[in-house]
Each structure stands twice: as C-alpha cells, then as structure tokens.
Amino acid sequence: DAKTTQPTSMDCAEGRAANLPCNHSTISGNEYVYWYRQIHSQGPQYIIHGLKNNETNEMASLIITEDRKSSTLILPHATLRDTAVYYCIVSPAGVGSARQLTFGSGTQLTVLP
C-alpha cells in the first residue's frame, strides 16, 4: 500500500472549517483514499473515501487533486466532538481487497472553543 504523510497536529476554532491535508505521492491507480478518525481510546471510525472525484457525505468532504498525489479532508463546521486523531489511508478496493489497513501516525486535530 502507498505511504501517506500527514501533519502531526492541527488546531481549528469551533464552527470553522477544518482542512486536513494528506500526501500520497506513490498512490497506485487502483488505490482509494480513505479517512478514519479515532476519538480518544475508542476504535477508529470510517469517515469517507474516494478514488479520483471529490466526495461529500454527512460527515465531511474529500478533495483529491487531479494527479491524485494529495488530498484534503474538510470538516465544514468543526465542533468540539471532532477533536480526534485523523488517519489518511490508501488501499485498493474491489475483489480481493479485504485486507488489513495500515495506519500511519495521523493528525491530531484539536477543536478549540
């Protein structure tokens, strides 16, 4: 699986948009970008994923650059409950893709009141 690089930590004011970057310059054509988050001492929670197009769901938006070498997770209106470690992961999808996820160090997002 391709390696990802994320900033160690970020702060965001409550109510403002949180933009979390991720570099994945060695991503392969069949690899998706996935985002998970882990609130303190809980299991990681799936947020969103995408291949090449931008994606949006009820939790967040995912912007993937045209060359797919980087992406940004956007939490449009951050709340205190969004304080967590955010993991960017690249992994194949499709038949045969059920395999372990490789978690990096992630970004500790702290939402400030």
Next chain:
Amino acid sequence: EAGVTQSPTHLIKTRGQQATLRCSPISGHTSVYWYQQALGLGLQFLLWYDEGEERNRGNFPPRFSGRQFPNYSSELNVNALELEDSALYLCASSATPGQGAYGYTFGSGTRLTVV
C-alpha cells in the same frame, strides 16, 4: 444492527500469564482484524482472519496467536505476557472481498494491563 463487540472491556494480568481477548464481528462479516495500540502510539496490525483461516500477521512474536470460529467470531491469545504488552487491543471486521476499506468497522477495544 449490532456493531463489533469485544470482551472483556478491561483485563488485568500478571507478567507471564496468558490473556484471551474475544471479538464478535458484525453479522455477515467474514474477516476479522486485530490491532494493538500501545499508549500514545499508532495502531499496529496484528492478525487477519478470514473464513476461519489466518490470512496475514504483523511483525509480532509467535506468542501472539488467535483463531476464528465457524461463526466468524475470533479470539486473540497472548502467552507469556510482558509488561510492554499493555495496550488497547482493537478488533475490526469487514465483509467479503469487494467492499473495500470503507467496510471496516472497529470495536471499542480491550484494555489489557500487565502488572
């Protein structure tokens, strides 16, 4: 729909003892993954079971072992416990190949403390 359930929530063992951790996947999920998260560190992949078979294991010694039962639940065994085995052990499940990584659901974990 019930999520991934892990038991026990907390476990305290003495160095040298054995620990057994249990995981029940989401109904219909056949793959179970185990991860170790030591305090302040990231998630380290331990073991992956699918259809009752061990499919892959991470860089852990053989005293970390497990199995998957016919009902797809799983058990992680840690023998000859060492102090550094103290960690949060997380279990995740996913459906058969094709669903991709968005299909991974994690449990809340078992906090193992070795004294």
